[in-house]
Amino acid sequence: MKWKITARYLISVLSIVFIVIFVNTFILIGMLFYQQTRGIDEVSSDSGETFTREFNKYFSLENGQPVVSDEGLEALHAFGGWLQILDKNGQVLSSALAPNNVPTHYSPIELVHKYKYMDDEFNTYFIGEFESYSYLIAVPNSKEERAVFMVDAESILSYATKSLIAIIIVDLLIAMLVGLLFSTVLTKPVSYLIDRISQLKTRNFSVQETKRPGIYKPVFANLNDVSKTLQTHEEERLKLENMRDEWISNVSHDLKTPLASIQGYAELLRDLDVSQIERLEYAEVIERQSIYMKDLLDDFNLTMRLRNQDMPLTLQETRLESFVREIVIDLLNDPQFGKYEISFTSASPDLKWNIDRHLMKRAILNFVYNALIHNDETVAVTIRVTADSISIEDNGKGIAERDLEQIFERYYRGTNTENIRGTGLGMAISRDIVEAHDGSVSLSSKVGIGTAVEIRLSE
Structure with a gap:
């Protein structure tokens, strides 16, 4: 699984690199083609070549000799150049704005040399034609420079093809190396994630610490x-x-x-x-x-x-002192329990709880019944209302320590409850009723001293 993820990641990286190279190559070829077909004229509309080709519109013939108009002289001055008009033998017929030290005759080789290269005064030369005459326009310190290249098209095409293939291979190798390193970092935690999920599927819920989880922490x-x-x-x-x-x-x-x-x-x-x-x-x-x-x-x-929280509670704000006192009075009036010593004390007459009166009464009675029926008739039971709890205490037999942890289990009866009738669910029901009120029950007991149950509700 790990190598499958790594392979897929590498394929994705290599595909992206290949697509990027292809798109970049296509864009480069497109730009070169655009420049060759349209770009030169658009970019070089104000170049010396263009100015020189279009300058012949300022010429006219007077008495068989070429003459430059005043408008042409202004354009030449604005362009920053000077002009020489030559006949077919290279002899200068006239000049405009030219320095005094310029030649008055040019041989063909001199014209080629000046066109291809600058002269010693850093003039760039451009050559135009009008009728049977030629003209030179020179621009001192021109921002344009002429460069001459000798190109073998087949060699260039071969070299470009080899270079492109080399670039693609190198880029793919680099991408593969980088992808492998990153995939190791990224896919290893993913593999762990898959393993963890598989463990959860097989019900293995153990908590595991993963080394270097990276971005998956x-x-x-x-x-x-x-x-x-x-x-x-x-x-x-x-x-x-x-x-x-x-x-x-x-x-x-x-x-x-x-x-x-x-x-x-x-x-x-x-x-x-x-x-x-x-x-x-x-x-x-x-x-x-x-x-x-x-x-x-x-x-x-x-x-x-x-237990399933399917018991709706009818909560009422209840003053505990009067509520518990009524329970004690009912117990004392019951012939079955009238012979027992049952007492009630309250240290908080104003304590109020929101309770389901019927269920809470049953819970308290269950605790009291356990204190009475699991002890001798001489047992004394005291029910107290304190500042934050209700407690039921007796001075009976007590509960063995080994039975305390299981006393609230359903059907559990301690070692001192032989032959006691009942469903065995009383303590569990009482605990569940209190917990349904978001409360808690604590029980403490010592053999031969007695048992105390304390009910608390969260505020």
Whole structure:
């Protein structure tokens, strides 16, 4: 995979270089062609050659001799040159604006020499023709210089072709070298990225540190964050699967006993020899077991909804002191718990929380029920409202340290809860209710001293 990416990158770089060379060559040839066909006349419209060719319009013949008009003399003066008119033998017939030391006769070789090269006074010569006469226009210190080249077209074409091929080869080699270096830097992290994504696909969520990530550093950082998140979700998923399996197992187990009782007593009711009193007793057992099964299923449904955050809360601003006091009064008025020592204290009469009164009452009652039914009748339970929490404390048996971490697990019963009836979901439900309010529950206990539960809600 790494070499495939590198090869594709190199091909892309070489393609770009080849296209650039081709386009540049095409533009260069086009510019040269344009200059040859149109560019010289346009660029050189004010050159000495053009001025000299067009200067013959200022000539006229008088008595068979060429004469320059006044307009021509002004143009010649403005151009900064001087003029000599020659006959067909090279003899100077007349001059205009010429220095005194210029020749009065020119041989053909002298004319060729002066046309091709400057003279010692740095005059540049241009030659024109009018009728059967010739004329020289010389420009001192002209900005134009004449250069003579001897060109072998075939040699130039061959040399240009070889040079172009050499340039293309060298450019492609340089591009390949540079592309290889850059591709090593750029594609190596990409290869790591592909490997990391493949690992995530195979559910390998381990966090890995990449050396020299280069410009992909933020991508690797985000991948590590994704790995952490997926790892957390994976752990949560496994935990939920274990809980689900445990729930199914425990619910099946807890339902078997009441179902067996219901089935057994239902079979006894069919016995014609059973007295009316026994029938009532059997019916009472069936009813009690049915109520237990209903409570178990209700608790199971509630804890599932709380766990999946599918339980809408009806929040009301509630003064905790009066709210908790009413719960304590109801407990004391309940014949089942009236014999217990239950007390209430408040250090914050104005403390208010936004709570679902029905669910929070159930959570508090579950904590109190656990304190009462898991201890002797001599246990004393104290419910307190402090400045920022509600606490339920007892002086009962306490909970072994090995049981503390699992006390909120569904269906978990500690080592001191033998033969205690209940669905086993009370503590888990209470914890989930508090957490649904964005709160937290902390529990501390010592064997032989007692247990304390503290409820806090975030502000």
